Amino acid sequence: MHLLVITDLEGVCGVDSFSQTRTGREQRKGPAMDQLAREVNACIEGIHSAKPKATVDVWDGHGSGGLRESDVGDARYLEGGRPYFEMDGYDAMLFVGQHAMAGSPHAPLCHTYSSLSIDYYKLNGTFVGEFACRALLAGLQGVPTIFLSGDDKATLEARQFVPEIETAVTKRGTGRESADHRDREEVCAAIRDGVAVAIERLDEIPPYSGLEPPYTLEVRYYEPYNVSKIDRIAGWIRKYLPIAGDLVPVSKGVTRIDARTIRITADDLLDTDSGLYHRL
Incomplete structure (x- = not known):
């Protein structure tokens, strides 16, 4: 089994301010990156608890960098490119640290691709964020998106597009830069358990193909x-x-x-x- 994990920084536990994610200075992003590493490794552990021989690739999807290669455990770290465009050989895709799309009410750090410049994306008349776009690109290649961790608005968004998906909530949004956070160890446990269930349910989660050409x-x-x-x-x-x-x-x-x-x-x-x- 070969799996792709896509990461972002805004959706992890303990992060509710753009000052924690936008700066390129390690000392400002450091605590958020530390927590992302914990959550990513919990995801990898969940995969291997269900499929010990699975091969895992982890792609750092945060524009200014959110995940250190040295922090990634038993997986291959991908920094460049956009691997969701080339899913040949992958069996499923998972998201860790995901935020909601731009304009989502009470969604911490919500945005679509650029938090500084993009008001919204609308694909075939449907408002979409990074999750829907990437899940669709994978789905068009026959690859299901089976898991997402992030704030409660991001998990709700994921289930709107992929109702069968497994999710883990890291925090509950109370505004664009405010949230009530879960205990960090509880979050990691929820990710490990949720990912293991998602792997076991892989055949029950179809590839997303809800938006059709043109x-x-x-x-x-x-x-x-x-x-x-x-x-x-x-x-x-x-x-x-x-x-x-x-x-x-x-x-x-x-x-x-x-x-x-x-x-x-x-x-x-x-x-x-x-x-x-x-x-x-």
Whole structure:
């Protein structure tokens, strides 16, 4: 059995302020990273309690880095790339330290990809966050997402897309930067036990495929953007001068709706030439 664990920093126990996650300084992020390491290793222990011979890859999904390679136990540490686009050989995907999507009420540190710039993602008319996007990408490759740990709003979000998923709550959100935290040892125990159950129930948890092609992704920013910014984010987009009015073509498959919103269309999320590929 080969499993992929995706990690993030905002969803772990004891973290409820962006000051604990955004800075690149180890001394500021250190305590959060220490707890993520505990929770990740609890996940790995849960996997091996159910499947001792399982092979586990752990991907650090926090943009500025949230997991030290030296802290990862009996698993392979992945730092770069986006492995959820290439799931060949994997049997399941799991999330540790996940937060809720941008705009979720009372969800601590909620955001979608960028906590500083993205207002929301809407895929085929459905608001989505990092969990749904990545679970869908794995699901399109036949790989189920079987477990998620994070705050109570993140676990609820996961069950909305994958009702059969196993979850473990690390804290209960009371605001965007406030939460009531569980005991850290209890959290690790809940992760170990939940992951073991998820492994045993793997055949009962289907790959997520709830959003079907063709795909339309609407991305709205907090602040007005310019076309050159889009070009920097997705290098394949050629530059255009700003044109007044709505529904302005930016490049093939990409439309400018207004000063803060773009719409991207594609038939295949896994197509490397697709604008959706670069946004997810």
